[in-house]
Amino acid sequence: MKKTRRLLSLVLTLALCLGMAVTAQAASISYEVEGGKIYFNANTGTITGCDLSASRVDIPSEIYGVPVTAIGKGAFRSGLTRAKLEQVTIPNTVTSIGDQAFYDCEFLTSVVIPDSVTSVGKQAFTSCDALTSVVIGRGVTTIPREMFSYCESLTDLTIPGTVKFIDDMAFCNSGLTSVTLPDGVTQLGDMVFHGCEDLVSAYLPDSITEIGAGTFNYCYKLTDVHLPGFLTAIPTRTLSNCGSLEEVSIPRGVTTIHGGAFESSRNLKTVTIPASVTEIGLGAFQFCYALEDVWYGGTLQQWMKLKVGSYNQYLTGANVHFSEPVANLTDVMSNDYYADAVVWAMNHGITAGTSATTFSPSATVTRAQAVTFLWRAAGSPQPTSTVSPFKDVSDPGQYYYLPVLWAAQQGITSGVSADSFGPDLPLAYNQIFTFLCRAAGDSLVGSDWSSAAVNWARNAGLTDGLAFQAGRSCPRSDVIYCLWKQMAN
Template identity: 35%
Template sequence: MKNFNIVKRSLAVFVSMVMACSVTAISVTAAEPSQTQFPVAYAEQQGDFQIENGVLVKYTGSGGEVIIPDTVNSIGDYAFSHCKELTSVVIPETVTRIGNAAFYYCTNLTNIVLPDSITELGKFAFGMCYGLSNITIPKGVTTIHNWTFACCENLQSVVILPNVSKISQSAFDGCTKLTTVYGLSGTYPETFANENKYQFIDINEPFTDVAYGDWFYDAVVFVYKQELMTGTTPTTFDPAVPMNRAQFATVLYRLAGEPEVEYTPNFPDVPDGWFYSDAITWATENGIITGYDDGNFGTQVNITREQIVTLLYRYANYVGLDTSQRASLDEYVDGSSVSSFAKDAMEWALAVGIIQGQNNQGIIDPQGEAGRAAGATIFMRFMERYQM
């Protein structure tokens, strides 16, 4: 990967050349414009947009959130260049092209969805858009050109579908946090990911009810590939179905490497030979999980959020992890409703980010049941937090 300073200087030189040429209406071969650029003086003004023959020549507004009118069919070269106040852009389905350096140096742009109507992304189109963390390449695009996403320093993942057959080696120069490419197995994007040592994730796997873009997608793929959780059927995960105590104990047991145990009849509702028998025996013998006062384990009882963090807390201590971190429950509306047995565990889980307030609000819902998707998410956060 090229040195940041070299790439940034190249970006600056390119934009300076193209902007100078627009003023004098001179064409520059190096910029390789795929459309004619019109001098701003002859453009029609539509609100904050200067538009000529369907080409958005220049954005003249100062708003952070922009909705491009559907009279636009092409976003011209450098149309939004250096619009540092820009945070969000809505592009209509009428747009087929995003020009060279169109969003160059829009440093605060964090939200943009590229419609599938787009067939061309120009060079440096999103160069130095530091706010972008992920992007999906439209279905109509076949080539990702030189420096299209150069120096997007916070870009972490990109979705590239099979329509893309060529990606320039410099397309993602300077994207130091890019680690993951989503696509379809056996297509060129997978080859590109492997050649550049990015993690490749097949967006068609593993389950038909888990789609890319779902809030739980990454977590389900993670626990599936780690062989911690399987589907309820070979093709479905059932993300909303609650986890029961037997299932959660089994996932913990798998996380521990499924150590060999000798079955012990500790609970009348845990017979020998069931998928959870060894897991519950192991968890009980190591003080990670206990049963109910009536002597049963409660295999089919749905597990609550505070029970989940309690079991993970005990497991973390069992394997010798640092669990000293604490966050105050007073910061949460229902913090006082956390059961006494779960207090330390909940304070720890909140402090390290394993569990978070529901819907990004100050609500823990400690006695609420946890669905399979939520369980997968908590396991992923736990393993990533402790680099397991």
């Protein structure tokens, strides 16, 4: 009886082992591609590996009936023998790409990450030397650490508006020549564009509130950079060793410029520093030999109270231009970006001050006020009809009655609904951009009117010097500034 039990136990154990072996074997599947095979775990839906000889890989959406949902860690990574991969197609069933998935695929030339992908691991495409074009899908919200670092040929980059965070060294030492990050990005890690030696221009949107250290360190060819308008600090090495940079404007609201921030940017000639800055760290402008002019947003008395660390002799030895009140207004200073616009507007009767000595640059502007400013700037033309199309613009005695009628007849505004203008609603940036676009006889291009309005305004040069987000209220200073930029000449 005991022998029978032992024999039965042995048979069951052997069957279990064989079953496990069959299951494991069934889980690992090879799939033929051009030049070799890819390997697939049917239990997890993951591409786990690829022959280094494979040159063109069109990953199917399913393999033998099992959906492909992931590209695993190091699946296509080069080894001691170099991977031959030149082209890969990722299906829209894939939701994740693992760490180092395409690391060192030196012949890979382009990649499109589909919208289905929501997670990408660190160093996913590091050292893909031939990679020139990348499209990142709208499912991605974080660009991970070193995702495209050392991609020396990368010049064509599309980042969706869904991305919120770009992690450390994401594009360091890449071949980018120009970069415009989308509105919606809120934070950059350390050294994101460090060592991008061919980078000439960079636009960081005002949605970004924090950047890490060394963002543009060693970007030798960088000449044009827009820093986010709502930063409160300029970290160390932000624009150090940028040998072609000649001019930089510190955003309003920054209180601290950390040590070494602009160190060894040896051709930097002009710096604009707002009155909000209270501290400049050790060697922030060390070795900035060419620095000639500092445009300071405050007075001499404020400058004298500024805490400036050692090794900033090229800053303190430059010609510092202090601000003074403009047009007898106590709240508009000569170094304010909107100072000339305010003088123009007051001289041309577009708007007066809010009192004899104040302009109230940060005050909210209503839609009625904005259209009235625009109407006056256009010469106060008479509308062809005095019948209002809006039920909330019905009193001819209102100051905005004729301006709104004129704007509606000119196609500058169609109201907030079919029969309402919303005269008392606060004006947003995208709305003033839209008004000015239509007043210029241009049309917004694209399905998203807000993005189209912002793009038009940027191309028209209206946003130069502004810190804004499209849907936020546009204050008096910026409404007048945009009018001046568009209509003064």
